[in-house]
Amino acid sequence: MINFTVGPVQSSEVVLDIGAEQVPYFRTAEFSEIMLENERLMKEFANAGENSRVVFITGSGSASMEASVINFFDKRDKLIVVNGGSFGQRFVKLCELYGLEYSEIKLDAGKALTREQLFQYDGQGYTGFLVNMHETSTGVLYDMELISEFCQKNQIFLVVDAISSFLADPIDMSGLKIDVLITGSQKALACPPGVSVIVLREKALRRLEDYPTRCMYLDLKDALKNGERGQTPFTPAVGVLRQIHARLKQIESEGGAASENRKIAGLARDFREKIQGMPFEIVSESMSNAVTSLHPTTCSAYKIFLTLKDEYGIWVCPNGGALADEIFRVGHIGFLTTEDNDVLIKAFKDLQERGII
Ligand SMILES: *Cc1c(COP(=O)(O)O)cnc(C)c1O
Numbered sequence: 001m002i003n004f005t006v007g008p009v010q011s012s013e014v015v016l017d018i019g020a021e022q023v024p025y026f027r028t029a030e031f032s033e034i035m036l037e038n039e040r041l042m043k044e045f046a047n048a049g050e051n052s053r054v055v056f057i058t059g060s061g062s063a064s065m066e067a068s069v070i071n072f073f074d075k076r077d078k079l080i081v082v083n084g085g086s087f088g089q090r091f092v093k094l095c096e097l098y099g100l101e102y103s104e105i106k107l108d109a110g111k112a113l114t115r116e117q118l119f120q121y122d123g124q125g126y127t128g129f130l131v132n133m134h135e136t137s138t139g140v141l142y143d144m145e146l147i148s149e150f151c152q153k154n155q156i157f158l159v160v161d162a163i164s165s166f167l168a169d170p171i172d173m174s175g176l177k178i179d180v181l182i183t184g185s186q187k188a189l190a191c192p193p194g195v196s197v198i199v200l201r202e203k204a205l206r207r208l209e210d211y212p213t214r215c216m217y218l219d220l221k222d223a224l225k226n227g228e229r230g231q232t233p234f235t236p237a238v239g240v241l242r243q244i245h246a247r248l249k250q251i252e253s254e255g256g257a258a259s260e261n262r263k264i265a266g267l268a269r270d271f272r273e274k275i276q277g278m279p280f281e282i283v284s285e286s287m288s289n290a291v292t293s294l295h296p297t298t299c300s301a302y303k304i305f306l307t308l309k310d311e312y313g314i315w316v317c318p319n320g321g322a323l324a325d326e327i328f329r330v331g332h333i334g335f336l337t338t339e340d341n342d343v344l345i346k347a348f349k350d351l352q353e354r355g356i357i
Pocket residue numbers: 007060061062063087132133134135136161162163164184187
């Protein structure tokens with residue numbers, strides 16, 4: 001099997017080997033040391049700055065999206081949510097559920113956010129901004145410089161779901177004044193699912209003090225207090241956190257986040273060159289390195305997904321709902337090589353010869 005989905009993705013040997021080991025007890029100095037190093041490396045790779053902190057939540061990326069909404073906002077706030085697909089919609093759902101006042105910038109599938117659309121909300125007393133840096137469902141990477149400029153001008157607290165962008169696209173939390181950044185274990189971190197990560201800059205740490213605790217399991221104040229000694233309030237996904245540690249150390253030894261960015265960008269570029277001339281249209285106006293979203297012009301996207309899976313042992317990523325027949329996605333994150341791209345291209349050519357696409 002070759003896995004080109006956008007998560008869970010393929011892991012390196014080192015990460016796989018840890019997955020085969022017994023899971024150790026964790027209220028120990030040894031595990032604390034691993035967690036403190038995980039925090040240090042996450043801060044470094046996000047360029048979050050010395051005074052930032054990191055919380056590791058046992059729960060997939062959505063748990064950290066929910067944690068960010070309930071720990072930083074309440075009835076005093078007025079939020080902007082960028083909704084360009086199913087992950088933007090998730091932030092909308094959270095705002096609804098928790099009764100927050102919000103405005104939604106709804107974008108058509110594949111469309112980027114423009115300055116005109118954004119600056120309609122200028123000077124109107126908004127206090128919070130929720131955005132998925134890369135709307136993974138359609139493959140759109142938003143202009144973070146633009147969003148950062150807008151939030152700084154309006155003194156808006158900026159929460160960025162970078163779950164599929166972290167390590168795939170350059171992210172500079174300090175430069176962009178991102179207050180909260182979220183990622184997850186099963187995307188470019190290339191570990192099994194089960195852990196998500198929240199990086200908090202100073203303003204976020206201060207803001208937390210102003211907001212009451214509304215959820216026991218996702219209480220960031222509690223998580224931060226325990227994190228000071230490298231621990232978590234509850235039993236975490238110990239095995240996955242050990243795998244994350246190995247992966248972060250591996251990235252560090254290979255040149256850090258920038259080098260990982262280049263590797264993923266290289267794979268994406270290689271794939272995008274090789275599909276030229278094939279009956280696919282690229283969906284997104286502005287692409288992340290993490291994924292290429294394709295609209296097949298001659299066949300159902302879902303049929304391509306099924307045929308590749310069942311007859312070639314290759315997994316691309318299907319889309320759900322209304323886009324199921326329109327779009328499929330090819331991921332460039334995880335333990336993949338350009339030779340793997342060649343295998344996929346060969347399968348596409350075979351599908352063409354068989355008259356399927
Ligand atoms: C994968 C992803 C998530 C999180 O999904 P989970 O299934 O909860 O891990 C959230 N936002 C984006 C942009 C994603 O790509």
